[in-house]
Amino acid sequence: xxxxxxxxxxxxxxxxxxxxxxxxxxxxxxxxxxxxxxxxxxxxxxxxxxxxxxxxxxxxxxxxxxxxxxxxxxxxxxxxxxxxxxxxxxxxxxxxxxxxxxxxxxxxxxxxxxxxxxxxxxxxxxxxxxxxxxxxxxxxxxxxxxxxxxxxxxxxxxxxxxxxxxxxxxxxxxxxxxxxxxxxxxxxxxxxxxxxxxxxxxxxxxxxxxxxxxxxxxxxxxxxxxxxxxxxxxxxxxxxxxxxxxxxxxxxxxxxxxxxxxxxxxxxxxxxxxxxxxxxxxxxxxxxxxxxxxxxxxxxxxxxxxxxxxxxxxxxxx
Amino acid sequence: xxxxxxxxxxxxxxxxxxxxxxxxxxxxxxxxxxxxxxxxxxxxxxxxxxxxxxxxxxxxxxxxxxxxxxxxxxxxxxxxxxxxxxxxxxxxxxxxxxxxxxxxxxxxxxxxxxxxxxxxxxxxxxxxxxxxxxxxxxxxxxxxxxxxxxxxxxxxxxxxxxxxxxxxxxxxxxxxxxxxxxxxxxxxxxxxxxxxxxxxxxxxxxxxxxxxxxxxxxxxxxxxxxxxxxxxxxxxxxxxxxxxxxxxxxxxxxxxxxxxxxxxxxxxxxxxxxxxxxxxxxxxx
Ligand SMILES: Nc1ncnc2c1ncn2[C@@H]1O[C@H](COP(=O)(O)OP(=O)(O)O)[C@@H](O)[C@H]1O
Ligand SMILES: [Mg+2]
Numbered sequence: 001x002x003x004x005x006x007x008x009x010x011x012x013x014x015x016x017x018x019x020x021x022x023x024x025x026x027x028x029x030x031x032x033x034x035x036x037x038x039x040x041x042x043x044x045x046x047x048x049x050x051x052x053x054x055x056x057x058x059x060x061x062x063x064x065x066x067x068x069x070x071x072x073x074x075x076x077x078x079x080x081x082x083x084x085x086x087x088x089x090x091x092x093x094x095x096x097x098x099x100x101x102x103x104x105x106x107x108x109x110x111x112x113x114x115x116x117x118x119x120x121x122x123x124x125x126x127x128x129x130x131x132x133x134x135x136x137x138x139x140x141x142x143x144x145x146x147x148x149x150x151x152x153x154x155x156x157x158x159x160x161x162x163x164x165x166x167x168x169x170x171x172x173x174x175x176x177x178x179x180x181x182x183x184x185x186x187x188x189x190x191x192x193x194x195x196x197x198x199x200x201x202x203x204x205x206x207x208x209x210x211x212x213x214x215x216x217x218x219x220x221x222x223x224x225x226x227x228x229x230x231x232x233x234x235x236x237x238x239x240x241x242x243x244x245x246x247x248x249x250x251x252x253x254x255x256x257x258x259x260x261x262x263x264x265x266x267x268x269x270x271x272x273x274x275x276x277x278x279x280x281x282x283x284x285x286x287x288x289x290x291x292x293x294x295x296x297x298x299x300x301x302x303x304x305x306x307x308x309x310x311x312x313x314x315x316x317x318x
Numbered sequence: 319x320x321x322x323x324x325x326x327x328x329x330x331x332x333x334x335x336x337x338x339x340x341x342x343x344x345x346x347x348x349x350x351x352x353x354x355x356x357x358x359x360x361x362x363x364x365x366x367x368x369x370x371x372x373x374x375x376x377x378x379x380x381x382x383x384x385x386x387x388x389x390x391x392x393x394x395x396x397x398x399x400x401x402x403x404x405x406x407x408x409x410x411x412x413x414x415x416x417x418x419x420x421x422x423x424x425x426x427x428x429x430x431x432x433x434x435x436x437x438x439x440x441x442x443x444x445x446x447x448x449x450x451x452x453x454x455x456x457x458x459x460x461x462x463x464x465x466x467x468x469x470x471x472x473x474x475x476x477x478x479x480x481x482x483x484x485x486x487x488x489x490x491x492x493x494x495x496x497x498x499x500x501x502x503x504x505x506x507x508x509x510x511x512x513x514x515x516x517x518x519x520x521x522x523x524x525x526x527x528x529x530x531x532x533x534x535x536x537x538x539x540x541x542x543x544x545x546x547x548x549x550x551x552x553x554x555x556x557x558x559x560x561x562x563x564x565x566x567x568x569x570x571x572x573x574x575x576x577x578x579x580x581x582x583x584x585x586x587x588x589x590x591x592x593x594x595x596x597x598x599x600x601x602x603x
Contacts, residue, residue, distance in 0.1 A: 023602075057602075057603070060425075060426035061425065061426055062422060062425055062426060062602070062603045063602035063603060064600070064602065080428060080430070083426060083427060083428040084428045086426065088423065088426045089423075090419060090422035090423055092419045092422070093419050093420075093422050093423055094418045094419045094420050095420060095423065096327070096331065096420055098331070098334055107323065107327060108423070108424075108427065110320075110323045111320065111323060111424065111427035111428065111429055112427060112428060113320075113428060152423070155423060
């Protein structure tokens with residue numbers, strides 16, 4: 001029995017309850033509770049030292065939690081029967097670099113319990129997928145850092161897993177390589193694979209993740225769908241013709257006006273609760289005969305959110 | 319059986335280690351010197367014998383006492399090199415792989431941690447069995463074809479030298495789950511040295527009829543029974559007349575360890591391996 005789906009004992013691909021890991025006095029993960037749904041691309045974000053790698057290591061059974069519990073693919077942490085379905089790229093990995101790429105994948109294929117025929121079919125597939133088909137017969141020692149990261153990803157995808165856990169998969173890749181990984185993750189999502197992406201690269205997470213958690217000092221400080229986390233306030237810049245005071249007052253009932261630059265072409269900086277409020281505001285301006293030259297929404301970026309949350313925390317404790 | 323995958327990998331990797339290659343090179347040099355030395359010894363003996371006969375003197379000691387001493391010297395070297403090779407090969411097997419991160423992608427795979435430890439043990443054990451087998455064969459063949467001498471119980475001696483290597487392997491691997499590579503190297507070499515010294519102390523004690531020295535030797539051989547197994551091998555591989563002639567000496571013994579000691583050594587090897595598995599099972603990476 002090497003393949004086939006596990007009985008789905010849970011609605012979540014990953015669930016953790018108050019997971020904690022202390023290394024002596026040092027608390028790497030303080031209290032981690034989160035759930036990741038099947039088929040989701042989940043971004044796990046945080047500054048360096050936040051406890052991301054430690055959390056992931058607990059998920060794959062490399063380290064034991066000090067307290068708390070969790071399930072991966074419906075099985076307890078570290079459980080054997082889920083492992084066949086998990087692909088994992090460690091953060092600090094080094095492979096047996098005297099093997100060729102192909103030999104390394106053969107080794108890991110055997111560890112997954114793939115038959116010779118399955119390995120013969122699957123290895124060229126994943127090598128192609130990560131763009132290493134040409135380097136298959138070269139020793140890994142001769143690979144560049146980026147190529148080593150690619151072979152690491154290939155190794156994680158080898159068993160056609162249901163859950164892929166990637167710990168900083170693009171840290172050694174150039175911009176093109178990063179885009180390749182993004183495309184790869186999108187493809188996995190299209191195939192219904194759950195992806196847990198550890199990263200401190202915000203733009204990367206922003207581009208591909210459905211849901212995210214932001215961790216700092218071993219705690220989740222934000223968790224939710226990307227869209228709702230980034231929603232909240234929508235900053236909008238209006239470029240207008242002359243703006244009568246009466247219209248401004250009417251406008252202030254719809255949106256919160258932060259600043260007005262008066263002049264020939266007044267510029268108005270405002271915050272709206274949502275996009276509908278912006279539409280109403282434009283409607284009001286047009287009815288009042290105010291020329292609208294431009295409405296520029298300034299979507300809050302993940303970076304803004306991240307910096308705000310992490311520095312708020314720092315301020316609180318400091 | 320997933321341990322077999324790891325065993326195979328370990329075997330291949332072991333042969334690539336520089337220190338292991340160094341030991342193999344050293345062994346080749348030893349083999350050449352040994353064949354040459356044995357040849358010279360036989361020539362000398364024949365010349366002396368001819369001289370003696372021409373003077374009409376009788377042979378004081380039979381040829382086999384000297385031939386046996388040559389074999390003993392050869393096997394002692396093999397035993398020593400095998401011990402050093404075992405420690406060099408396995409000293410970082412868990413610790414340095416954790417440090418380097420080569421285990422991080424392997425442990426989350428569907429393989430039990432104990433299978434990884436067992437697989438590594440089997441891989442090294444296979445390598446050592448071949449190495450020691452070849453070296454013992456070189457010594458035996460040299461004695462036979464150059465010295466026209468056949469030592470007794472050579473298979474038992476092979477088994478015991480193998481047992482010495484295996485127990486050092488278990489000890490080194492256990493240390494590797496507990497300490498860093500460097501610390502482990504220091505500790506295991508100290509214990510190995512201690513075992514050899516303990517064996518010498520015991521021989522001196524026997525020669526001087528000193529109970530305390532003998533007891534120290536026994537205690538050390540309980541802590542690390544490698545030297546006592548070597549001494550049993552040396553006892554078995556010599557004809558009785560040679561054992562009696564040599565008496566207590568650095569390379570052998572007149573008082574062979576009992577079969578209980580053999581069982582103790584086998585148990586020691588197994589238990590230390592099991593402890594290494596248990597320790598690795600709980601280890602954070
Ligand atoms: N084996 C360990 N022993 C002691 N401290 C550790 C160990 N692993 C991680 N830490 C500490 O735990 C914290 C979280 O580390 P890590 O999980 O690697 O963070 P991240 O992956 O988010 O950068 C850090 O302060 C780190 O120094
Ligand atoms: Mg990390």
